[in-house]
Amino acid sequence: MSIEVLDPSHESDARAFAPAKRLQTLEGATVGIISNGKKGTKPFFDAVERALLEGYGVAKVVRLTKANYSAPVEPELLNEVERWQALIAGVGD
Amino acid sequence: MASVPQEKRKPALRSKRYALDDVMAAQEFFHSRGWTDGLPIVPPTPQAVEACLEWVLMPPDQLLGIEPVRQRAITAEKLAVNAVMAGCLPMHFPVVVTAFTAMLQEAFLLHGATASTGGCAILIVVNGPVRSELGMSGSFNALGPSDRATTVIGRAIRLILCNLLDARPGDVDRSTLGHPGKISYCVAEDEEHSPWRPLAEERGVPPLASAVTVLAAGAPRQFMNEWTTQPEEILDTYVAEIRANMRHYSIWPGNYALVVPPQLRAHFERAGWSKADIRRYVAQQARIRRGEWAECGKGAVVGERGDREYAAFTDENDVLVIAAGGPAGGFGAVIPPWYGNKSRAVTMAIGACVDCEV
Numbered sequence: 001m002s003i004e005v006l007d008p009s010h011e012s013d014a015r016a017f018a019p020a021k022r023l024q025t026l027e028g029a030t031v032g033i034i035s036n037g038k039k040g041t042k043p044f045f046d047a048v049e050r051a052l053l054e055g056y057g058v059a060k061v062v063r064l065t066k067a068n069y070s071a072p073v074e075p076e077l078l079n080e081v082e083r084w085q086a087l088i089a090g091v092g093d
Numbered sequence: 094m095a096s097v098p099q100e101k102r103k104p105a106l107r108s109k110r111y112a113l114d115d116v117m118a119a120q121e122f123f124h125s126r127g128w129t130d131g132l133p134i135v136p137p138t139p140q141a142v143e144a145c146l147e148w149v150l151m152p153p154d155q156l157l158g159i160e161p162v163r164q165r166a167i168t169a170e171k172l173a174v175n176a177v178m179a180g181c182l183p184m185h186f187p188v189v190v191t192a193f194t195a196m197l198q199e200a201f202l203l204h205g206a207t208a209s210t211g212g213c214a215i216l217i218v219v220n221g222p223v224r225s226e227l228g229m230s231g232s233f234n235a236l237g238p239s240d241r242a243t244t245v246i247g248r249a250i251r252l253i254l255c256n257l258l259d260a261r262p263g264d265v266d267r268s269t270l271g272h273p274g275k276i277s278y279c280v281a282e283d284e285e286h287s288p289w290r291p292l293a294e295e296r297g298v299p300p301l302a303s304a305v306t307v308l309a310a311g312a313p314r315q316f317m318n319e320w321t322t323q324p325e326e327i328l329d330t331y332v333a334e335i336r337a338n339m340r341h342y343s344i345w346p347g348n349y350a351l352v353v354p355p356q357l358r359a360h361f362e363r364a365g366w367s368k369a370d371i372r373r374y375v376a377q378q379a380r381i382r383r384g385e386w387a388e389c390g391k392g393a394v395v396g397e398r399g400d401r402e403y404a405a406f407t408d409e410n411d412v413l414v415i416a417a418g419g420p421a422g423g424f425g426a427v428i429p430p431w432y433g434n435k436s437r438a439v440t441m442a443i444g445a446c447v448d449c450e451v
Binding site for chain 2: 001002003004005006007008009010011012068070071072
């Protein structure tokens, strides 16, 4: 005897988001780094910043840190993002 | 042809439907899609889901809230589908709805609590007449599988997290270890055998109302103290567990739940101690110095701040005292929060939506 059942999942579009368009070059760009603020991110992003400035011709690196690493980034920080050409979001422990 | 009167037309369920051979086929169908917790599920038929919605007087598309990080709408229908799967009967559903609505409140920080490597589960504490109506037991095995209602309600919450928020291991849920409370973690307070006011009433819910309190919680830390009748000494054991959690897991303050079974409760009652007295004492005593980290392998982060004191509570009302447990045994338990106060306990009264048209 067959049974009819309902889908328990959210059934949202599988494509949650589309990645942003890639830059052709980082030369002269302003790159922002939003860190989740955990201790290990500082030296890691220090190294990333050096690499971007010295190795990729990035003009400026802006470093921001979330107030709460367990919560989404504060809207005020996102206002800065519009001034950047690229963003690196740091998730780490 | 006469049209069906409005009041007799049921709102349509919107979930996708599948025709399966039988109950056993349903098990593999749901397991293979990652829709279960590994245990068998009750197939969520339209009739069973509609029965849950009728019980709470909600249309299928009733919006309980939106999880802001994933921008995911949480509807009554989807909660009901997962509740049925967990083994909930319609009468269990109001508790499920209220618990998840409480979890959607901003203070609970649902995304963080369910994604973190910290591995907490959702503790649900139930108060009020609903406990008797559902046959809940706050006695033997209070923190384990004490009765059908608490087991299936706790399980429903986990299935909802998995299926509506993708909080599956390795998906959004990045817990390193997790703990068994992630299967089900629901406890009914033993109000009838307690000298104290129920937890929900202490947190602002009117007397005699049914309510739930949800907490992003670690595993219970059980201890034994049968060697004193002094309230302070009993609480010193609770405090020792809190201090150990601060040293070993997280130093940050938050909501700690203190579970007090009858054998220990009797001493407080004899001494005339209220929950407020317990909260005051525990909040005062539960402190450590940063330097204590050096005694448990964390000396590298003590630095020059070894004398700095950390308190487990910034507010004594953050101590959640719960009367529960079997009649014998000098045991108690401390349930610590997930990593301090990033997520706050939320208490919400249970009510049906009487304004909804079905």
